[in-house]
Amino acid sequence: MADFSKEINKRRTFAIISHPDAGKTTLTEKFLLYGGAINLAGSVKGKATARHAVSDWMEIEKERGISVTSSVLQFNYGGCCINLLDTPGHQDFSEDTYRTLMAADTAVMVIDGGKGVEPQTRKLFKVCAMRHIPIFTFINKMDRDARDTFDLIDEIEKELGIPCCPVNWPIGSGKNFRGVYDRETRNVLTFHDTLKGTKEGTETVISIDDPRILDEISAEQKELLEEELELLDGAAVEFDRERVDKGELSPVFFGSALTNFGIETFLDHFLEMTKSPMARMSDEGLIDPMDENFSAFVFKIQANMNARHRDRLAFMRICSGKFDANKEVYHVQGNKKMRLLQPQQMMADDRHVVDEAYAGDIIGVFDPGIFSIGDTVCAPGKKFSFEGIPTFAPEHFARVALIDSMKRKQFVKGIQQIAQEGAIQIFQEIRGGMEEIIVGVVGVLQFDVLKFRIENEYNCEIRLDMLPYEYIRWIKDYENVDLDKIVGTSDMKKVADMKGRPLLLFINSWSVGMVLDRNEGLELEEFSRN
Numbered sequence: 293m294a295d296f297s298k299e300i301n302k303r304r305t306f307a308i309i310s311h312p313d314a315g316k317t318t319l320t321e322k323f324l325l326y327g328g329a330i331n332l333a334g335s336v337k338g339k340a341t342a343r344h345a346v347s348d349w350m351e352i353e354k355e356r357g358i359s360v361t362s363s364v365l366q367f368n369y370g371g372c373c374i375n376l377l378d379t380p381g382h383q384d385f386s387e388d389t390y391r392t393l394m395a396a397d398t399a400v401m402v403i404d405g406g407k408g409v410e411p412q413t414r415k416l417f418k419v420c421a422m423r424h425i426p427i428f429t430f431i432n433k434m435d436r437d438a439r440d441t442f443d444l445i446d447e448i449e450k451e452l453g454i455p456c457c458p459v460n461w462p463i464g465s466g467k468n469f470r471g472v473y474d475r476e477t478r479n480v481l482t483f484h485d486t487l488k489g490t491k492e493g494t495e496t497v498i499s500i501d502d503p504r505i506l507d508e509i510s511a512e513q514k515e516l517l518e519e520e521l522e523l524l525d526g527a528a529v530e531f532d533r534e535r536v537d538k539g540e541l542s543p544v545f546f547g548s549a550l551t552n553f554g555i556e557t558f559l560d561h562f563l564e565m566t567k568s569p570m571a572r573m574s575d576e577g578l579i580d581p582m583d584e585n586f587s588a589f590v591f592k593i594q595a596n597m598n599a600r601h602r603d604r605l606a607f608m609r610i611c612s613g614k615f616d617a618n619k620e621v622y623h624v625q626g627n628k629k630m631r632l633l634q635p636q637q638m639m640a641d642d643r644h645v646v647d648e649a650y651a652g653d654i655i656g657v658f659d660p661g662i663f664s665i666g667d668t669v670c671a672p673g674k675k676f677s678f679e680g681i682p683t684f685a686p687e688h689f690a691r692v693a694l695i696d697s698m699k700r701k702q703f704v705k706g707i708q709q710i711a712q713e714g715a716i717q718i719f720q721e722i723r724g725g726m727e728e729i730i731v732g733v734v735g736v737l738q739f740d741v742l743k744f745r746i747e748n749e750y751n752c753e754i755r756l757d758m759l760p761y762e763y764i765r766w767i768k769d770y771e772n773v774d775l776d777k778i779v780g781t782s783d784m785k786k787v788a789d790m791k792g793r794p795l796l797l798f799i800n801s802w803s804v805g806m807v808l809d810r811n812e813g814l815e816l817e818e819f820s821r822n
């Protein structure tokens with residue numbers, strides 16, 4: 293029993309959120325490097341060279357040299373067992389990226405110091421903020437010319453609406469980057485170029501009050517730093533652990549992932565400031581991670597790893613207790629006792645079968661087609677459901693046309709199955725049937741995946757005609773809203789989702805506001821709680 297709680301206590305489960313190119317991959321690699329999980333930096337998914345799972349539809353992935361699917365990396369650091377959830381980015385940005393955030397307890401937001409808050413940072417931040425999870429900020433690329441530090445902080449606070457508390461403060465940037473000052477210890481960690489991060493590098497720690505500091509930074513830099521700190525002490529929000537825990541205050545760090553600077557100090561503070569797995573809400577109240585009964589929820593389904601068997605891999609986040617591969621579990625939504633098959637965990641790009649895992653961990657299990665996103669698995673004899681995973685707003689829409697109308701049946705089956713896996717969302721004209729199907733996706737790559745899978749797995753040729761809509765809104769309390777009475781805009785379209793819920797599609801963002809203005813009492817939502 294003692295071991296069991298010890299294991300859970302040392303778990304930390306987090307995801308990195310960032311805009312493409314801010315340095316998420318590099319930072320991940322460096323975390324693994326410090327965690328001793330990889331020997332050489334640069335081998336996490338080494339975009340062009342990584343090994344790829346062999347499967348048919350993943351040909352797309354191979355052709356493009358990107359990873360369509362997200363993975364989880366487990367490594368040890370500072371006595372903690374860290375689960376780092378990899379959120380798909382770039383072209384493979386999809387609803388899975390958002391769903392992965394549902395499985396994290398904490399988020400690390402990476403911001404390019406030269407660019408500040410970017411569109412994807414904003415979107416991912418919103419999803420984390422909705423869950424009120426702690427959000428840590430790492431301002432990266434300080435070895436390049438960065439924007440004014442106060443401006444950066446100000447932008448995060450204003451644009452994202454979260455107060456920031458700098459834990460350390462940069463001394464210069466670009467060629468003049470000398471390191472960071474730790475506000476609590478009053479120590480300066482100096483930056484030495486680590487040959488582009490090929491070695492861990494040595495960081496010198498020296499107190500700001502030590503005269504030898506002038507060997508490391510110039511007198512002007514010291515003076516400027518002191519001025520900035522004075523300003524900061526007067527203006528910045530004070531560190532408050534409770535507010536950090538609730539996602540109401542973001543601790544901010546500076547560094548350079550590429551050159552390994554600031555990673556270790558970040559990790560040390562991060563582990564000290566984060567908690568072991570949090571309790572999760574279910575329809576029977578909060579489920580304590582220390583509860584000895586195993587429970588987990590499915591947050592991602594990866595289809596057809598092997599096209600010959602229609603198998604899938606269901607990823608679950610363990611929320612309480614210990615998973616024991618030899619014990620039966622109960623699948624609540626399927627109302628069935630079962631054994632989880634081929635439970636596996638990922639380590640860097642390696643997968644291995646596991647016999648046990650603990651609250652906070654993520655396991656992938658073989659899914660013969662029974663799981664849906666959001667499903668709960670728990671100990672036999674228990675019966676509760678974890679809070680559902682929201683459906684996030686697609687941003688790209690297309691009308692699907694079936695080329696050979698004789699194949700209607702397969703086509704409908706295929707598209708419904710793919711939608712059930714959560715790779716796409718499907719919509720119909722209000723009061724229309726499956727004759728006219730509109731597909732919505734969060735990332736455009738999903739269109740290619742859909743076409744490929746419908747053609748290869750269901751043997752139907754389809755054409756996708758892009759639609760200009762970019763904004764979708766669910767109607768709150770729709771049962772009490774008369775759809776015919778909604779006064780729309782010329783670019784608005786009314787559709788229904790698979791559950792028959794009405795939605796509004798818009799081409800322009802300002803139309804959303806206009807429709808709200810024109811229809812008193814109407815409330816629109818950007819995601820739907822299932």
Ligand code: GDP
Nearest residue numbers: 312313314315316317318432433436548549550
């Ligand atoms: P991702 O798209 O967020 O995963 O970003 P990557 O980690 O792939 O980084 C994008 C580019 O920025 C790559 O060329 C990296 O080498 C570079 N990069 C990442 N971190 C740093 C940094 O701290 N300093 C500098 N100068 N370049 C960086």
